[in-house]
Amino acid sequence: MEKILRLGIIGCGRVAFHHAEMLKGVAGIELVAACDLIADKAKALADKAGLKAYTNYREMLKSEALDVVTLATPTGAHYDHVKDILNCHPVHVLLEKPMVLRIAHGMELNALAQARGVRIFPVYQNRFNKAVQRVKTALINGELGDVVLGTVRLRWCRPQRYYDLASWRGTFSMDGGAHVNQGIHYIDILRYLAGEIEEVHSLFAQLGAKLEAEDTGVSIVRFKNGGLGQIEITMAARPDDFEASVSIVGSKGMAVLGGICANKLETFSPAPADQAAFSEEVPMAYGISHRRVYEKIVAALRDGKPSPVAFEDGIKTIKLLHALYCSNEQRRWVRLDEEVESARLGERNEKLLSEYLIG
Ligand SMILES: NC(=O)c1ccc[n+]([C@@H]2O[C@H](COP(=O)([O-])OP(=O)(O)OC[C@H]3O[C@@H](n4cnc5c(N)ncnc54)[C@H](O)[C@@H]3O)[C@@H](O)[C@H]2O)c1
Structure with missing residues (x-):
């Protein structure tokens, strides 16, 4: 057995x-x-x-x-x-x-x-959502052509009371900001679909709540294949969550992933009938793909x-987050091959950490 x-x-x-x-x-x-x-x-x-x-x-x-x-x-x-x-x-x-x-x-x-x-x-x-897998296949088999534009748009609402729920929320040491906590899934899907990124330029802000890290940011990116992209993330949308999308404009077609966790294939020009066939209903934002x-x-x-997901692949998304943070901190273009780490993200805060360590 x-x-x-x-x-x-x-x-x-x-x-x-x-x-x-x-x-x-x-x-x-x-x-x-x-x-x-x-x-x-x-x-x-x-x-x-x-x-x-x-x-x-x-x-x-x-x-x-x-x-x-x-x-x-x-x-x-x-x-x-x-x-x-x-x-x-x-x-x-x-x-x-x-x-x-x-x-x-x-x-x-x-x-x-x-x-x-x-x-x-x-x-x-979320990489294993049916909709994401359909777009991945289309990028591998050429249905969408080469990536021209890859875009993340996350427009969610996290009011002050959300950050006030626990002392670690929104901190550089224990959580990170909107790109790290909420945005990571969509940033990872962008990398997974559109390929590795060569360089980024970011601008972050706190616009909807008082927290240590960012709740809003815009970044422009250039993919290794020459395509361009944009990552637009905010937790300062009010009064609700409005949008969580990843879109790919390819040289032969267009795909848009939406829903609450990239669970819907909202536009798929190579085969519009696949939009319904590859969309899934999910009860909540965690989706159903942990299974x-x-x-x-x-x-x-x-x-x-x-x-x-191979460890080395997963860590590349963390490297991308650090490149975005560094670009904002240093107000400059950051190339991914610089392998820079943010001055703040993941800084050690023994006081906050000590609540979770066992003696
Ligand atoms: N994949 C996803 O979609 C997804 C969704 C939500 C959260 N997460 C991640 O999961 C993690 C947990 O998030 P959460 O929202 O469930 O947080 P949470 O605060 O609700 O739960 C964390 C739990 O860990 C416990 N804990 C802390 N130190 C411990 C220790 N030494 N031994 C045993 N338990 C300990 C805490 O008491 C707490 O109950 C975070 O990293 C978060 O980013 C992922």
């Missing part, structure tokens, strides 16, 4: 419940344990999904013979948590977005995982298939 992978979730906050839901019915992997520093949160998920609850992930790793953990703790703690987890136990890690806030931290974790004989799987679940990520992880770990 084929091995069933044993999975534990660390961090039982908002997204963890979604993971538990998405795992239902995925063959080859079983969620067996949940851990949160706050006992009631661990218990809430454990009770809902029939799991064992822990408040210390080291205890969970010691007791549960896990093959994989999903790390869904606050972003700024990911680096410290993954390092500690891998030093405790060789276990594969599904790492929620943004994987890490510093590029150097990502490289260090990847080297540690390799030394421990395990893999870190980045979560960019596909888990299916691909099972295939990777059991059948030797490639990772859903």
